Each structure stands twice: as C-alpha cells, then as structure tokens.
Amino acid sequence: MLAFSALAGIVLVYKRWLHVNPTTVALSLLLLILVLAAEWGLRYAVVVSIFATAAYNFFFLPPVDTFTIADSQNWLALFAFLATSIIASRLSQRARDEADDARCRQRELEVLFRLSRELLQFESVSILLSSLPSAVAGVTNARYGLLYLIEGDRLYQAGPDTISEVEFPHLRQLAASMPNATMEGDEVEIPLRSGVRPIGMFLLRGLSLSMETADAIGGLISITIDRAQALETVTRGEAAKESERLRTLMIDSITHELRTPLTSIKGAATTLLSGELSTTDRHEMLTIIDEESDRLNQLVSEAVEMAQLDAQQVQMHFGNIHVLDLVQEAIKTSSWVEEKHPLHVNVPEDLVFRVDPALMEKVISNLLENAAKYSKLGTPITISAERQPKYLAISVADRGIGIDPAEQTLIFERFYRARSQASGTSGTGMGLAISRAIVEAHGGSITVTSQPGEGSVFTALIPAVS
Ligand code: ADP
Numbered sequence: 001m002l003a004f005s006a007l008a009g010i011v012l013v014y015k016r017w018l019h020v021n022p023t024t025v026a027l028s029l030l031l032l033i034l035v036l037a038a039e040w041g042l043r044y045a046v047v048v049s050i051f052a053t054a055a056y057n058f059f060f061l062p063p064v065d066t067f068t069i070a071d072s073q074n075w076l077a078l079f080a081f082l083a084t085s086i087i088a089s090r091l092s093q094r095a096r097d098e099a100d101d102a103r104c105r106q107r108e109l110e111v112l113f114r115l116s117r118e119l120l121q122f123e124s125v126s127i128l129l130s131s132l133p134s135a136v137a138g139v140t141n142a143r144y145g146l147l148y149l150i151e152g153d154r155l156y157q158a159g160p161d162t163i164s165e166v167e168f169p170h171l172r173q174l175a176a177s178m179p180n181a182t183m184e185g186d187e188v189e190i191p192l193r194s195g196v197r198p199i200g201m202f203l204l205r206g207l208s209l210s211m212e213t214a215d216a217i218g219g220l221i222s223i224t225i226d227r228a229q230a231l232e233t234v235t236r237g238e239a240a241k242e243s244e245r246l247r248t249l250m251i252d253s254i255t256h257e258l259r260t261p262l263t264s265i266k267g268a269a270t271t272l273l274s275g276e277l278s279t280t281d282r283h284e285m286l287t288i289i290d291e292e293s294d295r296l297n298q299l300v301s302e303a304v305e306m307a308q309l310d311a312q313q314v315q316m317h318f319g320n321i322h323v324l325d326l327v328q329e330a331i332k333t334s335s336w337v338e339e340k341h342p343l344h345v346n347v348p349e350d351l352v353f354r355v356d357p358a359l360m361e362k363v364i365s366n367l368l369e370n371a372a373k374y375s376k377l378g379t380p381i382t383i384s385a386e387r388q389p390k391y392l393a394i395s396v397a398d399r400g401i402g403i404d405p406a407e408q409t410l411i412f413e414r415f416y417r418a419r420s421q422a423s424g425t426s427g428t429g430m431g432l433a434i435s436r437a438i439v440e441a442h443g444g445s446i447t448v449t450s451q452p453g454e455g456s457v458f459t460a461l462i463p464a465v466s
Pocket of ligand 1: 370371372374398400401402403411412416417418419426427428429430431432433456
C-alpha cells in the first residue's frame with residue numbers, strides 16, 4: 001500500500017508540479033523500486049515495477065494519457081525501464097539474501113561458540129547428560145531438547161512438550177542409522193557419534209538451523225560426552241590408586257606407631273613377671289602399661305575414624321547447636337588442657353549454628369589439645385567463635401612454638417608431624433587430618449596462620465547451610 005502511495009506520489013509530483021523529461025521520471029521510479037527490493041524483497045519490487053511501467057507509459061511517454069506509444073524509440077525506453085527495474089530488483093534481493101544469510105551464519109556461529117563454552121563446564125558424566133538437553137535448548141533457543149543414548153536406552157529431555165511414551169526401538173534404530181542431521185518442520189534430528197560409532201541422537205524442536213550447524217552441534221555434544229567419560233575414567237583410576245597408596249601408608253604408619261607402645265607394654269609386663277619388685281616399681285610398670293595401652297587405643301580408634309571419614313561412612317547428625325555449649329563440652333573432654341594453660345573463651349552466648357555437635361566437638365578438642373601440646377606450660381589459649389555473613393568461624397589461638405611456613409599445609413596430611421615435633425611430643429599425626437575431614441564433611445575448610453616462636457591460630461569455617 002505504502003509502495004503504491006509512493007508510486008502515485010512520484011507520478012503526481014512530476015505530472016503536476018515539476019515538468020521534467022521522461023528520463024528523470026524513469027530514474028526516480030527506478031530508485032523507488034530499488035529501495036522496495038532492498039527493504040521488502042523481490043516480489044513486491046516486481047509487482048510495483050509492472051505498475052510503474054504502466055504509469056510511466058500512461059503519464060509520461062507520448063502520446064501522454066494513453067497506453068499507446070507512438071514512437072518506436074519510446075517502446076525501447078519502456079522495455080529498458082522494465083528490464084532495468086527487474087534486474088536491479090533481483091540484484092538488490094540477492095544482496096539482501098546474502099546479508100540475511102551472513103547474519104544467520106553469524107548467529108549460528110555464536111550459538112556454537114556459546115554452546116562449546118557451556119558444555120565445557122560439566123565434569124561429571126551424570127550431571128553433563130542430565131543438563132545437556134536444557135543447555136543445548138537454552139543456547140539454541142529451542143523449545144524442546146531430547147538426548148537419547150543407545151547404551152542403556154537412556155533418555156534425557158528438557159522443555160514443555162516432554163514425551164512420556166517413547167518408542168525406544170524406533171529411537172535406537174534412528175540413532176544407529178542416521179548419517180547426517182535432518183530437519184522436518186521445526187524439528188532437527190542430530191546423530192551423535194564417538195569416532196564412527198553411533199552413540200545416540202539429539203532432537204531439538206521449535207527452531208530452524210542450517211544442517212551444517214546442526215552437524216557441528218552434534219559433533220560438539222559427542223566430543224563433550226566422550227571427554228567427560230574419559231575424564232571420569234581417569235579420575236576413577238587415579239582415585240583408586242590414591243586410595244590404595246593411602247591404605248598402604250596407613251598400614252605402614254599404624255604398624256610403626258603400634259610398635260612403640262607395644263614394645264613398652266611388653267617390656268613392662270616382662271619386668272613385672274620377672275619377680276621381686278618394690279611396690280613403687282610395680283606401680284611404675286603398671287602405669288606404663290596403662291598409659292601405653294591408652295595410646296594404643298587412641299591410635300586404633302583414630303585410624304578407624306579416619307578410614308570411615310574417608311569412605312564417607314560417618315553418619316552426620318545435624319542440629320542447631322549453641323556454639324558455647326560445644327566449646328565447653330570440648331574443654332571438658334580435654335580437661336587436662338585447663339590444668340596446664342589459662343583458657344580464654346570468646347563465644348557469644350546466643351550464637352547458634354547448624355552443625356554435627358559430636359563431630360565439631362572433636363575438632364575443637366583436637367585443636368585445643370594441639371594448642372596445649374605445642375605450647376609452653378602456662379601460656380594462654382584462646383577459643384573464639386563468631387558468625388560471619390556466610391560462615392561460622394571457630395578459632396583456637398596459642399602462644400606456642402608455631403609452625404614453619406613450609407609445613408603449614410603439610411600438617412593437615414595424615415600422619416604428618418612437623419619435623420621439630422616428630423620425636424618430642426607424643427602424637428599420631430592424625431588429629432588435624434581428622435579435623436579437616438570433619439570440617440570438609442560440613443562443607444567448610446580449616447586453615448592455620450602461624451609464626452614460628454610466636455604462636456598459631458587454627459580457624460575452621462563452616463558454611464551457613466549444610
Ligand atoms: P599430632 O598432634 O598427633 O602429631 P596432628 O595432626 O594433630 O598430629 O598435628 C600434626 C602436626 O602439626 C603436629 O605434629 C605438630 O607438629 C603440628 N601442630 C599441630 N598443631 C600445632 C600447634 N598448635 N602449634 C604448633 N604445631 C602444631
């Protein structure tokens with residue numbers, strides 16, 4: 001409608017007001033047709049060209065106001081006008097198509113790029129597979145995405161028109177035999193392959209894609225699945241190796257650690273059995289047996305506890321706990337600490353937090369005992385707790401011997417004892433490893449800041465919602 005108004009406008013202006021020669025009129029009409037072809041496409045331009053030719057003939061070619069043409073030269077002019085306008089329209093239509101095509105390609109490239117970035121985020125196969133349909137549908141703006149894997153007839157879908165009745169034999173056959181991506185209506189079916197072996201198919205609804213892009217998406221999805229599977233196999237292998245190494249280490253260490261108390265017990269028992277001993281000596285031997293069997297007991301229970309934490313066999317019992325109660329219980333458990341060091345407790349009375357009380361009490365008492373073990377008699381120890389925006393921070397600070405910076409991360413490893421302590425103070429090297437495992441089971445972390453000769457602060461951060 002607009003096109004015809006413009007045509008009528010041009011005719012009117014030239015006919016009524018501006019008396020110019022027919023060539024100028026023809027050029028003006030041609031300009032209009034070019035603009036139409038560029039904006040609306042070839043079809044409009046051709047229709048308007050025919051009307052423009054008729055109007056040009058009627059109003060401007062002599063004899064004016066008739067469709068007859070007197071001079072044969074004017075016939076030529078008329079046809080030249082018609083031909084030029086149609087050819088020019090076609091050219092500008094082609095330019096338009098190519099621009100559209102380029103824009104489309106660019107969009108599809110962006111989609112591929114976004115998709116590749118998105119897919120690289122997933123590391124675990126199970127999360128990857130269940131997130132793939134929504135991730136691909138999201139990036140391509142499709143309404144519905146379906147991932148089918150031949151192995152195990154697995155199906156993952158995302159979108160409003162989720163299929164409930166699935167014909168697996170049909171899907172399996174389709175996935176196994178599809179050579180390339182195909183498109184029917186607004187549905188794109190993409191084969192997935194690992195090398196040349198078909199592994200499944202991907203289906204998208206509610207979009208239009210070029211087949212090359214669909215194939216490229218198929219390639220990306222196949223590679224991502226392959227990558228995640230390979231990564232998981234490697235990780236599983238490494239985890240098995242690491243767990244084997246730790247088990248051996250643990251057995252070695254336990255054997256080594258067990259030997260010391262056992263030797264003392266055996267020695268004391270032999271001396272006792274050998275006969276004549278004064279009451280004081282007998283008492284001393286029995287004390288050695290008593291203390292060393294306690295040590296043995298602790299060692300075995302710590303090893304078992306660590307193994308259970310490792311195997312994630314420990315049941316967590318969360319509750320909203322008054323942190324001050326927790327700290328006081330820990331002080332009671334490690335009551336010998338209070339006899340040797342003044343304790344300062346900085347915990348707000350109303351501080352309540354969701355933790356497993358038994359396990360967290362163990363962490364606090366481990367840290368407290370370490371603070372006492374590795375400090376001079378009589379030096380103060382401070383236990384503090386505060387609520388930070390997202391965490392509960394519990395810390396134990398001492399004025400003890402401190403830890404060499406090079407060893408500050410190592411001491412959290414199982415059986416690691418700082419070089420300076422390895423022979424001096426009794427210990428198993430397990431306390432901090434257990435504490436770290438417990439804090440991590442709460443989703444938190446444990447750190448130390450320490451200055452040799454000045455003291456250490458151990459801090460456990462527990463996130464708010466566990
Ligand atoms: P253990 O105390 O049985 O040796 P831990 O795992 O509790 O085992 O601690 C590991 C090592 O970390 C200790 O041997 C000690 O060298 C060092 N350590 C732990 N706590 C402190 C502390 N508060 N001050 C100085 N060194 C510490």
